[in-house]
Amino acid sequence: MQRILFLTGRLAEPALRAMLERLAPGRFEGEVRQLGVQVAALMTADLIRRRLAPPRGFDFVMVSGRCRGDLEALSAHFGIPVQRGPEELNDLPRFFNRAARPVDLSEVEVAIFAEIVDAPRLSVDAIVARAQELKRDGADVIDLGCLPETAFPHLEDSVGALKAAGFAVSVDSVDAQELLRGGRAGADYLLSLTLDTLWLADEVASTPVLIPKSPHDEASLHAAIDAMSAKGRAFLADPILDPIPFGFAASIVRYHALRARYPEAPIMMGVGNLTELTEADTSGINALLFGIAAELNVAAVLTTQVSAHARRAVREADWARRIMHAAVRQRSLPKGMNDALMTVHDKRPFPDTPEEIAATAAQVRDPNFRVQVSAQGLHVYNRDGMREGTKAFELWPRLGLDNDAAHAFYMGVELAHAELAWRLGKRYVQDQPLDWGCAVEREAENLDAWCAPGTTRPAPEKNSG
Numbered sequence: 001m002q003r004i005l006f007l008t009g010r011l012a013e014p015a016l017r018a019m020l021e022r023l024a025p026g027r028f029e030g031e032v033r034q035l036g037v038q039v040a041a042l043m044t045a046d047l048i049r050r051r052l053a054p055p056r057g058f059d060f061v062m063v064s065g066r067c068r069g070d071l072e073a074l075s076a077h078f079g080i081p082v083q084r085g086p087e088e089l090n091d092l093p094r095f096f097n098r099a100a101r102p103v104d105l106s107e108v109e110v111a112i113f114a115e116i117v118d119a120p121r122l123s124v125d126a127i128v129a130r131a132q133e134l135k136r137d138g139a140d141v142i143d144l145g146c147l148p149e150t151a152f153p154h155l156e157d158s159v160g161a162l163k164a165a166g167f168a169v170s171v172d173s174v175d176a177q178e179l180l181r182g183g184r185a186g187a188d189y190l191l192s193l194t195l196d197t198l199w200l201a202d203e204v205a206s207t208p209v210l211i212p213k214s215p216h217d218e219a220s221l222h223a224a225i226d227a228m229s230a231k232g233r234a235f236l237a238d239p240i241l242d243p244i245p246f247g248f249a250a251s252i253v254r255y256h257a258l259r260a261r262y263p264e265a266p267i268m269m270g271v272g273n274l275t276e277l278t279e280a281d282t283s284g285i286n287a288l289l290f291g292i293a294a295e296l297n298v299a300a301v302l303t304t305q306v307s308a309h310a311r312r313a314v315r316e317a318d319w320a321r322r323i324m325h326a327a328v329r330q331r332s333l334p335k336g337m338n339d340a341l342m343t344v345h346d347k348r349p350f351p352d353t354p355e356e357i358a359a360t361a362a363q364v365r366d367p368n369f370r371v372q373v374s375a376q377g378l379h380v381y382n383r384d385g386m387r388e389g390t391k392a393f394e395l396w397p398r399l400g401l402d403n404d405a406a407h408a409f410y411m412g413v414e415l416a417h418a419e420l421a422w423r424l425g426k427r428y429v430q431d432q433p434l435d436w437g438c439a440v441e442r443e444a445e446n447l448d449a450w451c452a453p454g455t456t457r458p459a460p461e462k463n464s465g
Contacts (some may be wrong), residue, residue, distance in 0.1 A: 002028040002100040006085075007048065007057045009040040011360050015089055023093055031058070041087075042081070045069025049077055087429065090351035094336070103330070103337045105322040106449040107316025110293055111300040112321070113189075114139035114169055114314045115272070120152040124161050131167055134305075141189065143302060144182070146173035159185035170209075176200060192238060195220045198227060207234045209268055215240040215247065218254060225265060236268040236300055241289075252292065259296045266299035272318070275303065275310045282309065283316045283343045283439060287334070290320035294328045315438045316341065343439035350375045354388075361386050369399065372415050373428040378418045380411075392419045 008016050013034045016437055020030040021328055034053045037043055041064050048063065055061055060080055063071070065087035074082045086095040114134040119127055125188035131142040146152050155171070155178065162169045164185050170189035171182030176197050179190045183204025192211040201208045210228065212221035221239060225369040228235045239254040258267060271289045275282045293301060301321070305313045319340040339347070352360075354374045364370065372379045377390040380399065389395045392415035400406040414430060421428035427435060431441070 002059045003057060003154050004028050004030050005055050005061045006030055006032045007040070007043060007052065007061060007063045008032060008034050009042065010034055011038055012089055014359075015356065019089060019092055026095065037432055040064040041066035043067045045071060045074045045082075048082070049074060052078075054078060055080060088351040088427075091348070094348070097336065103326050105326055105338060107325060107329070108318075108321050109296055110290065110321040110326050111140040112138055112314060112317050113141040113143045113191075113268070113300055113302040115143040115145045115172060115302060117145040117304055117306055118147070118156065119144040120147050120150045121154075124154055124157050127158050128161050128165055131162055131165070134314055135167065137312075137314040139314050141168040141170050141300075143170040143189075143191065145304075146171065146175065146178050146185075148174065152178060155181055156185040159187050174392050182202065182206070189236070193224070195224045195227075198224055201228065201233060201235075202233075207232075207236065209238055211238050211240060215242060215251065215254075218257070219397065219432045221258070222261065225262060234266075236266050237262070238268040238270060238302075241270055241273050243277040248274070255292070255296055255298075264436045267296065268300040269293055269298050270302040270303060272302065272304040272310075272313075274304075275306050275313050279309065281344055282313055283320075283341045283437065286313065286316040286320040287324070287341050290317065290324045291327075291334065293321070294324035312439050319438050322434045339435075340438040343437040345425045346427045346435075349373075349421065349427050351427070354379065357381075357384065369411060371411075371418050371428075371430045373418050373422050377422055378415065379414070390419070390422065392416050 006016060006020070015030060017032050020032065024030045035043060035048065035053070037047070043063060044067065046069060048455040055078060058080060061078070061082040062085045063082065065084045067084060071082045071084065086092060116122070116127060116130050116134075122130065127144070134142060144155070144158060146155070159169050159171065159182055168188045169186070170191055171179060171187045172191040173179050173182070177199055179193070179197070180203060183190055183200065183206040187206050189209060190200065190204070190206045191209040193208040194211055194213050196213065198208075208228070210221060210224040212218060212415065218239065221237060225235070225237050227272075237258060239258050240251060242248050247415060255267065255269065258265070271286070271288070274289060275285050278285060290301070301317060303313050303317050305311050319338065323334050323337050326337055350373060352372055352374055354376045357372045357374060357379045361370070361379070364381060365383050367382050367384070369380055369382050378395060380387045380395055387395055387398045394413065395415055396412060401409055401411060417434060418428050420426070421434055435442075
């Protein structure tokens with residue numbers, strides 16, 4: 001059985017010991033040491049090196065997820081691994097459950113086609129720049145969307161520039177001549193060919209995406225698939241996903257029937273009719289559609305980022321395909337794998353109960369304000385006592401900061417964050433931005449760099465006289 005040394009601060013020590021009594025039996029042996037700091041997040045690698053006696057007989061040392069400093073160097077110094085645990089104490093059970101069944105999210109099976117819908121109106125340079133952004137978000141193929149009755153004189157140049165930059169390219173048009181131009185320019189895929197335009201596949205080497213003559217004409221799609229299969233040509237087949245309430249359920253049935261009829265055929269699913277045409281958070285829509293895609297072994301998905309509410313569609317698609325592929329591969333529910341698609345709410349928004357917060361507050365002996373959130377509301381405390389409420393404007397007047405502008409501004413921001421977190425059911429951590437999953441781009445925090453948390457009170461001015 002593993003022996004783990006947990007390092008913590010004075011405020012969290014009693015709660016950590018109680019947690020390990022519930023969590024450790026039969027799983028590991030845990031020992032707790034507090035290093036003389038009030039808050040575990042204030043520990044740094046240098047402080048641990050100075051204050052911790054060489055740990056003997058342990059398999060590894062666990063520190064707070066907010067502990068800063070070079071833990072690899074610390075591990076080398078002590079001769080055993082030192083690793084970060086979760087940021088919140090009450091997340092320890094989930095942390096160890098994930099460690100017991102690690103999930104590999106590096107594998108993908110669904111290719112993401114990201115459409116630039118207004119390509120004819122963009123310059124070649126602008127198209128390449130947009131393609132680079134889409135690739136960073138997870139796109140595998142850049143789809144050049146042609147517009148009806150809109151000239152695209154630089155189509156060939158656009159395909160060539162994208163290919164020269166290393167992109168896989170598809171051309172998407174209802175005009176057979178535009179598709180022919182795109183194919184001759186070197187496009188990897190053509191969207192979309194029907195039974196009537198299948199002749200284009202004989203003219204170019206591009207892989208065609210096959211669609212029915214009309215969404216309900218499944219026979220024409222089957223005939224196109226059979227024709228391409230007879231020629232030994234690669235293709236993708238798309239039965240067309242209809243929007244709600246114009247046949248969405250029936251179109252899902254079509255996808256299922258196509259997979260049953262052609263068990264090995266590569267299928268494409270265009271999800272823009274759902275993400276763009278439904279006013280709902282797209283992270284959930286993508287999760288559901290990529291779950292269906294994973295069950296049906298869909299080979300590729302076409303997505304767009306046109307509407308403002310769908311501006312993270314490609315990034316969401318990338319996370320969704322990884323999570324759903326892992327769920328299908330492991331025969332497990334898509335839970336506890338990653339929080340990237342939990343953009344609006346958190347599964348465990350309130351790690352501490354009001355009673356636990358009150359117990360911590362009772363130990364505080366300094367004037368700095370701490371802010372925590374429970375299911376009950378906001379809790380603001382320092383050595384002068386506890387203030388509780390559900391609104392920032394309700395709590396702020398009780399802090400006594402009328403003559404302290406800098407401190408007042410800081411606490412106003414924190415209370416606003418805390419109220420927003422409480423109302424939405426999101427995790428709040430003082431001095432940290434709210435986590436919006438993959439909906440908001442967030443720079444990775446470098447925990448190897450030392451940075452002490454700021455105080456909630458300004459330092460007193462020095463007397464220059």
